[in-house]
Amino acid sequence: MSERRKGRLRGGLRGWLLGVALIAAFTHLAAVHAYPRLLMHGAWEAIARSADDTGLVHAPRPDATSRTVVRPSPDLVYSVCLYDLAAGPWSIRLEVPDSYVSVSLYAMNTDNFFTVNDRQATGGSMELLIVSGPVDEYEPATGGRPLVVRAPGERGMALVRYFAGNGANAAAIEAARRTLACGPAAFRAEMAPSDRARRTGDWPGDGEDDE
Amino acid sequence: MRRFVHAVTMVLAGLLLGLGSAWYAITGGAVAGVAHGPWDNNPLVGSATAGPWDRARVAHHALLGLTREEAVYYVATRDSEGRPLSADATYRISGAGIPARWWSITAYGPDYYLIPNGQGVYSFNSETVSRGEDGGFAFLVSRTPRAGDWLPLGEAGRFDLLLRLYNPRGRATASDLPMIERVAVDE
Numbered sequence: 001m002s003e004r005r006k007g008r009l010r011g012g013l014r015g016w017l018l019g020v021a022l023i024a025a026f027t028h029l030a031a032v033h034a035y036p037r038l039l040m041h042g043a044w045e046a047i048a049r050s051a052d053d054t055g056l057v058h059a060p061r062p063d064a065t066s067r068t069v070v071r072p073s074p075d076l077v078y079s080v081c082l083y084d085l086a087a088g089p090w091s092i093r094l095e096v097p098d099s100y101v102s103v104s105l106y107a108m109n110t111d112n113f114f115t116v117n118d119r120q121a122t123g124g125s126m127e128l129l130i131v132s133g134p135v136d137e138y139e140p141a142t143g144g145r146p147l148v149v150r151a152p153g154e155r156g157m158a159l160v161r162y163f164a165g166n167g168a169n170a171a172a173i174e175a176a177r178r179t180l181a182c183g184p185a186a187f188r189a190e191m192a193p194s195d196r197a198r199r200t201g202d203w204p205g206d207g208e209d210d211e
Numbered sequence: 212m213r214r215f216v217h218a219v220t221m222v223l224a225g226l227l228l229g230l231g232s233a234w235y236a237i238t239g240g241a242v243a244g245v246a247h248g249p250w251d252n253n254p255l256v257g258s259a260t261a262g263p264w265d266r267a268r269v270a271h272h273a274l275l276g277l278t279r280e281e282a283v284y285y286v287a288t289r290d291s292e293g294r295p296l297s298a299d300a301t302y303r304i305s306g307a308g309i310p311a312r313w314w315s316i317t318a319y320g321p322d323y324y325l326i327p328n329g330q331g332v333y334s335f336n337s338e339t340v341s342r343g344e345d346g347g348f349a350f351l352v353s354r355t356p357r358a359g360d361w362l363p364l365g366e367a368g369r370f371d372l373l374l375r376l377y378n379p380r381g382r383a384t385a386s387d388l389p390m391i392e393r394v395a396v397d398e
Contacts (some may be wrong), residue, residue, distance in 0.1 A: 023225025024232065031233035032263050036270035043274060050270060064327035064365075069274050071323050071373060074333040075315040100313060104277055110270045112257030112387050115281045117378070152259075161277055163313060163377070165339040 036110040042071055044108070044157065047080050054183035055082035061101035061164060077173050079160040081182035085132040086154050091146065091185035092128045096121045097176040103128060107152045114149045129185060146200070158182065215338035237267045249293075250285035250374060272323065283311075283383070285374040290391040298354050298367045300396050304335075306389030307347035312378035313337045316389065318352060318362055321369045328365035333337045335362060 044067050051057045057080045062072035073080075083090040092103060102117035103126060116126060127146035130137055138148045160180060162173045245252050255261040256269050256276035269276060276284060289295055290302060304316060317334035320326045325333045340348040341360050350360035354367065364370055372391070376383065 002259040014218070016217060019221040020225045020228065023222060024228035027226050027229025027234075028233045029263070031230055032236060032267045035233070035237055035267040036274075038275055039270045062325065063331065063333070064325045067324060070271075071273050071317075071319055072325065073315060073375065074317060074325060075336045075339075075375075102277075102281060104281065106257075106275060110257075110266060110274060111261075112276065112278050113259055114276060117281065119378070157275075165313075165336070 037108060040106070040108050040110050040157075043081060047157070048082055051080075051082055054181075055084070056080070056180065056182045058180075060176050073161075075164050077162040077164050077177070078160075078178055079180055081158040081160070081180075082155070083130055083151070083158060083182075084155050085130065085151060087184055088186045089138070089182060090130040090133075091181070092130070092158050093125065093146070093179075093181045094160065095125050095176050095179035097162065097169065098170045099165060099169050099173070100161075101176065102160070102161050104159050105149060105151065106157045106159065107128065108155055109153075111152070113152055116147065125179075128158075130156075132153070221386070233267075236264055237271050242373070245381065246385075247285065247289050247388050249287045249289050249391045250385075250388050252283060252285045254279055256284055279379070281378065282378045283376045285376075285388060287372040287374070287391055290393050292393070294393065296370060296372070296391075298364045298370055299303050300393050301351055301353035301355060301357065303349055303351055303392045303394045304362075304372070305347065305349035306388065307345065309337070309376065309389070310380040310383050310387050311337075311376035312380075314377065316362075316377045317373045317375070318364060318367075318370050319373060320367050326363075326365045326370060328363040328368045330361075330363050332361070332363055335360060351394070353395075353397060355395075 026171075047057055048055070059066075059068070059078045059079050059080065062074050066072045081092055083092075094101070094103070095147065096118045100118060102115055104112050104115040105128075107113055116128070120126075122145070129138060129146040129148045130151050131148055132151055134152060135148045135150045158176075162176065164173065235389070245254065253265070255265045255270060256273060257278040261269065272286075276282075288295065296302070313336060315334050315336035318326055335348075335350050340350060342348055348360075350362055351357040352362040352364065354364045356363070374388065380396060
């Protein structure tokens with residue numbers, strides 16, 4: 001084999017290896033970036049299949065048959081609300097039982113960007129307004145209630161965790177879960193508090209003591 | 212024709228290498244973190260400050276985890292003497308004064324789901340575990356039936372333990388967390 005041909009082959013091999021390395025690096029980064037989003041999308045789709053028309057699911061207490069999300073806690077009772085801010089803000093409201101409960105918000109890249117629990121609740125209930133725009137556009141009209149949270153994307157999940165303890169509070173948890181309301185809020189930044197009061201009066205069991 | 216083969220093999224090899232290395236980076240071993248005796252904790256669970264590799268690894272091992280302000284998760288794949296946990300042994304989990312509003316210890320199979328067992332017992336928590344006069348607790352984990360507080364492993368081959376601390380009080384140290392002692396090697 002001539003030296004010229006050997007040189008051409010070596011150059012071809014170097015180019016091939018460089019191309020493999022570049023494609024591998026790009027593929028690696030893309031896969032690592034996409035993986036949590038794909039898992040979240042899968043969980044979203046699985047939950048959406050059993051959700052009601054407001055995106056709410058009251059899951060049974062986890063056992064060995066639970067397969068929606070890895071490492072379910074058998075010591076918690078979960079409710080899930082899928083939110084979609086495409087048409088505007090999203091409201092979540094729940095009564096707080098005499099035991100641990102938390103509402104945690106997740107972005108579609110899996111980040112837990114906000115959590116509130118029963119110790120931070122006021123008046124025995126929690127009320128959140130999830131928005132996609134700047135929080136201060138809403139806060140002047142809401143007067144601190146509901147709690148306004150800016151989501152990093154249009155879609156995500158709100159996961160409500162109730163501590164099952166030794167099981168003695170099962171009935172109280174079920175009663176509290178039935179007060180959980182979740183859905184699009186007909187809320188606009190220009191609404192006056194009195195307008196909002198009329199709106200929130202639409203919530204089940206609401207209307208007398210909201211403001 | 213040679214150039215076509217050259218290009219196709221280059222793309223295939225790149226894709227294979229990229230996907231394989233990503234899968235290894237995401238799934239290889241447990242979620243890396245800080246060791247507290249037999250318990251490992253990754254402080255980046257749920258955090259928006261996690262980098263893409265940590266986020267992907269956490270999503271694989273513990274999707275929808277809470278940030279450490281609300282809950283702290285510790286995984287044990289070894290006992291307190293550093294030996295890998297084996298479903299062929301019996302372990303005694305004991306502790307006292309875990310610094311949290313409430314806690315739980317759950318056994319998971321290698322697929323990260325709860326282990327089927329005839330008793331329907333998958334965990335103990337701060338309210339279900341029996342307490343001694345000093346407030347301490349102890350329970351056994353095994354496939355072989357045991358008297359008292361027993362966390363059955365069903366027909367599991369491998370397992371790990373997940374300790375959850377909800378509303379943690381300060382930063383727990385190794386001495387705050389339960390011991391995992393191998394007390395018997397079962398038949």
